[in-house]
Amino acid sequence: MAAAAGGWCAASGRRRRRRAKEKEEDGGAAVLRRLQDARDELLSSGFWAASAGACGAAAGGGGGGGGGRGLTAVPVPAGAVREPLGSGLVWRCVCYGLGRFAACPTARLQLAFLLLLLEMLAVPPSRCFLFDPAFSELELAALEALGLRLLPENEEGKHSINGSPTLFYMVHCGKALYNNLLWRNWSVGALSNMVIIGNSFKGIEERLLSRILERDYSYIAKILKGVEEVALPAHPRYLDTFNDTSIHWFPAHKLERLSAEIWEFVEEPTYEECDDLEIIKKGEEGSQHGPAPVQP
Numbered sequence: 588m589a590a591a592a593g594g595w596c597a598a599s600g601r602r603r604r605r606r607a608k609e610k611e612e613d614g615g616a617a618v619l620r621r622l623q624d625a626r627d628e629l630l631s632s633g634f635w636a637a638s639a640g641a642c643g644a645a646a647g648g649g650g651g652g653g654g655g656r657g658l659t660a661v662p663v664p665a666g667a668v669r670e671p672l673g674s675g676l677v678w679r680c681v682c683y684g685l686g687r688f689a690a691c692p693t694a695r696l697q698l699a700f701l702l703l704l705l706e707m708l709a710v711p712p713s714r715c716f717l718f719d720p721a722f723s724e725l726e727l728a729a730l731e732a733l734g735l736r737l738l739p740e741n742e743e744g745k746h747s748i749n750g751s752p753t754l755f756y757m758v759h760c761g762k763a764l765y766n767n768l769l770w771r772n773w774s775v776g777a778l779s780n781m782v783i784i785g786n787s788f789k790g791i792e793e794r795l796l797s798r799i800l801e802r803d804y805s806y807i808a809k810i811l812k813g814v815e816e817v818a819l820p821a822h823p824r825y826l827d828t829f830n831d832t833s834i835h836w837f838p839a840h841k842l843e844r845l846s847a848e849i850w851e852f853v854e855e856p857t858y859e860e861c862d863d864l865e866i867i868k869k870g871e872e873g874s875q876h877g878p879a880p881v882q883p
Contacts, residue, residue, distance in 0.1 A: 618689045618729045625692070625699035634829075635703055637820040642704055642784070642834060678708060679753045680715040681738070681746055684760040689726050693828045697758050700829075702733070704784075708754070718742065720867055741869045745771040748780055757785035758832055761865025762804050765791075766856055769806035773853050778813070779839040787833040789816055803861045809849050813842045 629635040682701060686694035705715055712734030720741060722730070730737065738746075744764035746755075757764060765785060772778055792800060792811055801808045818833045858864050 614689075614725050615728050615732065618725060619732065622688070622695055622699055622702075622729070625695045626703060629696065629699055629703065632822065632824055634820070634822045634825055635700070637822075638700070638829075639703075639707060642707065677714065678710050679748075679751050680705060680710050680756060681753060682715065682717040682756040683719065683744060683764055684757060685717060685719050685722075687721055687723065687726065689723060689729065696825065696828050701756050704754075704756070710754070712736075741867065743866060743869055744768045747771050748777050750780075752780045753782075755781065755783045755785070757783060758829065760785055762786070762791060762807065763856070763858060763861070763864055763866045766804040766806045767866075769810055770853070770856055773806065773850070775839055775842040775850075778810070778837040778842055781837060783835040785832065785835070787816065787818060787831050788814055788835060789833070790831050803858060804856075805852075806856070809845075810837070813837055813845050815841070 680701075685698055685701075688694040688698045701715075704710075705712060713736060716736045716738045717730060718738040718741060727737070744757075744760075744767035746753075746768060755768060757768075765783065765788075768783070769778070772781060788807060788811060791804070791807060795804070797808075814835050814837055816833045816835050819829050822829075
């Protein structure tokens with residue numbers, strides 16, 4: 588409100604818009620500052636140093652150092668990691684289900700981890716594509732400021748790598764997203780050019796009855812003998828943030844040993860009998876606004 592002769596009147600529309608813009612800019616700067624704080628925390632806690640050994644190994648890189656503050660880098664068997672990520676090609680990254688990182692410390696730490704990972708693997712931010720229907724305007728603007736890109740629509744995890752080596756970052760996503768991703772890339776050539784950081788496939792196998800796993804998530808069930816998996820290290824500060832999170836990759840020599848019948852069945856998953864589908868299906872997201880998404 589502004590003072591005027593005879594009383595008070597509303598501030599001009601131009602002034603309100605200016606104040607709203609200033610508030611939005613302050614909010615965006617605060618989000619980026621909190622994200623930087625989360626990055627610093629991961630580095631100072633030793634969790635990143637311990638995790639980078641596993642991530643770097645799965646990526647064919649050096650790993651960025653050993654353990655820190657009592658943590659030990661995850662051991663990866665020599666020769667277990669295949670060529671693609673270390674082949675000198677420029678990799679892409681796809682991130683699903685990050686969540687409301689402006690307000691949620693857990694999601695913010697997961698985004699900070701992703702940014703550290705992109706730095707270590709020399710993946711340009713412009714080659715990292717994200718989707719989460721929960722992103723707010725403020726978060727979409729923060730992602731744009733970081734140089735990251737948005738996927739144009741809800742793919743339900745059905746993202747084809749189209750011949751480009753791709754890292755999928757899917758921490759705490761629903762099982763159907765992993766299953767859909769595997770289905771969309773169901774070939775030796777595609778799977779051997781993928782790395783997935785997300786819920787442990789071993790853990791999924793242990794928690795689900797075999798008949799449910801094979802009925803509802805058949806592609807996860809079939810790939811269990813063709814995947815290598817390394818868990819991120821346990822840390823008391825991040826039990827909720829990265830619990831049950833593993834790095835998965837698919838060595839060509841292991842995939843080639845799977846039976847021919849496994850590759851012949853390529854029916855798209857429907858989940859008709861699934862009682863607890865853990866994904867937001869296309870068309871159920873509600874409206875989403877923000878920086879224009881681009882085709883990856």
